[in-house]
Amino acid sequence: MTGTTPATPAWKGTPVLPLAILGFLAEEPLHGYQLKDRITGLTGHVKPVSDGALYPAIARLEAKGLIERRTEPGAGAAPRQVLALTPAGRAELARRLREPTPTEITDRNRYFTILAFLHRLEDPAAQAAVLRRRLDFLDAPGAGFFFDEDGKPVKSEDAPTLFRRGMTQIARATAKAEREWLKAAIAELEEGA
Structure with a gap:
């Protein structure tokens, strides 16, 4: 087809942080700090996640319509934000798991992130x-x-x-x-x- 360009996957060639976010949110909606704890548990000391990396990644996923924020009543007076996967986010997670990049196959740490969520690919x-x-x-x-x-x-x-x-x-x-x-x-x- 002339005059058109092929669609580029949302995260082609990027780090696995978006994949980890999508993977954990596929399990259940989470608060940002819960998500950070789970990602840290997955990557450990090898690649700790900082707020400066996590929250911009969350914002990018939200802007693409892959995750959404919901407000819940907090334990105190302040409401809390909960992150949840959208249907488009589930589709992107499935695509990322089905079609890992060559680096995600060859790099042990990135491959382990794929492996951690591969059960989500039915x-x-x-x-x-x-x-x-x-x-x-x-x-x-x-x-x-x-x-x-x-x-x-x-x-x-x-x-x-x-x-x-x-x-x-x-x-x-x-x-x-x-x-x-x-x-x-x-x-x-x-x-x-």
Whole structure:
């Protein structure tokens, strides 16, 4: 079609904070401080969420019609604001879970955010497809970052320091455990589909 541009997804290529907000609000309406506590619980010390990041993200989601504010009576005299997901927000959450970006598949912290809410995607085949993308990433040959003094790559077990060898050992063990879980989860989802 000439003269038109394809629709751009609302959050393509952005951090996962909007996804975490949508995911937690899909579970139940929350106050801002409750939402912040849940996101902090998900990301922990790795990526703490600040008010300066959370509240502007909430405002952007609200401006796009993905979440709404409701006023509830407060415990004291002041009413409290509650955030809730709109039908458009539920649709955006489903789209984000069905179509994670390459970075959301390859970056462990971003992938774990997808994984935390993947149960919200009701189609087992679609869930399995996301898990298969992560498995494909883990199975792809990776380039190491260990080089000898001539700049030639060396096997990771021959890394020049105890600590880099430790990094490799931990990464391999973690990847092995994740592969085993992914294969079992994909088989279970496909069997149930």
